[in-house]
Amino acid sequence: MEKATFWQRPERLLLLRGWARDGVSEREIARRMGLRPLGLRIWKGRYPAIAEALSRTGEMADYQVEEALLRAATGYRYTEEKREETEKGEKLVVSEKEATPNVTAIGMWLKRRKPEIWDESLPDDRPSAENNLFQALGDWEEEVIAPDEIPNLQPKTEADHDLVEAGAI
Numbered sequence: 001m002e003k004a005t006f007w008q009r010p011e012r013l014l015l016l017r018g019w020a021r022d023g024v025s026e027r028e029i030a031r032r033m034g035l036r037p038l039g040l041r042i043w044k045g046r047y048p049a050i051a052e053a054l055s056r057t058g059e060m061a062d063y064q065v066e067e068a069l070l071r072a073a074t075g076y077r078y079t080e081e082k083r084e085e086t087e088k089g090e091k092l093v094v095s096e097k098e099a100t101p102n103v104t105a106i107g108m109w110l111k112r113r114k115p116e117i118w119d120e121s122l123p124d125d126r127p128s129a130e131n132n133l134f135q136a137l138g139d140w141e142e143e144v145i146a147p148d149e150i151p152n153l154q155p156k157t158e159a160d161h162d163l164v165e166a167g168a169i
Contacts, residue, residue: 003033003034004046004050007043007047008047008049016050016053020054020057020058021058023058069105069108069109071099072099072101072102073109074101075098075099075100075101075102077096078096078099079094080094080096081094082095
């Protein structure tokens with residue numbers, strides 16, 4: 001199999017795109033492909049699929065994804081084309097559609113751009129309910145109880161507290 005054909009297979013183009021996104025230099029990509037840098041430049045001119053695969057750098061891909069996320073968060077208009085069969089033959093139907101804002105994309109955008117306001121996972125100044133419980137218990141420390149002492153706990157606990165009978169209220 002010719003080397004150029006090998007590198008134009010879908011799984012190899014995926015590998016080239018990944019290297020470009022990761023910021024691997026063209027000199028290193030050429031080495032990994034078994035080429036000299038000049039050979040890679042010639043291939044990029046001769047084979048559009050290879051040129052396209054190496055054209056998206058990591059920064060460019062990041063901006064494309066960011067743009068797509070922003071579009072999903074704010075909504076957008078697009079044109080949809082369908083081919084339909086009619087009595088007179090095939091007909092192209094073009095329609096304008098609108099994608100409404102996506103709540104998940106909105107949340108992701110806000111949590112990344114303004115985490116101090118929108119990210120619930122970040123700690124805030126208010127103590128959590130769990131911390132309030134431990135604060136109310138004060139210096140209480142967990143007591144280790146041996147398994148053979150468990151049957152004796154209920155009578156001891158009942159003796160330590162005033163119990164209210166169900167019918168007394």
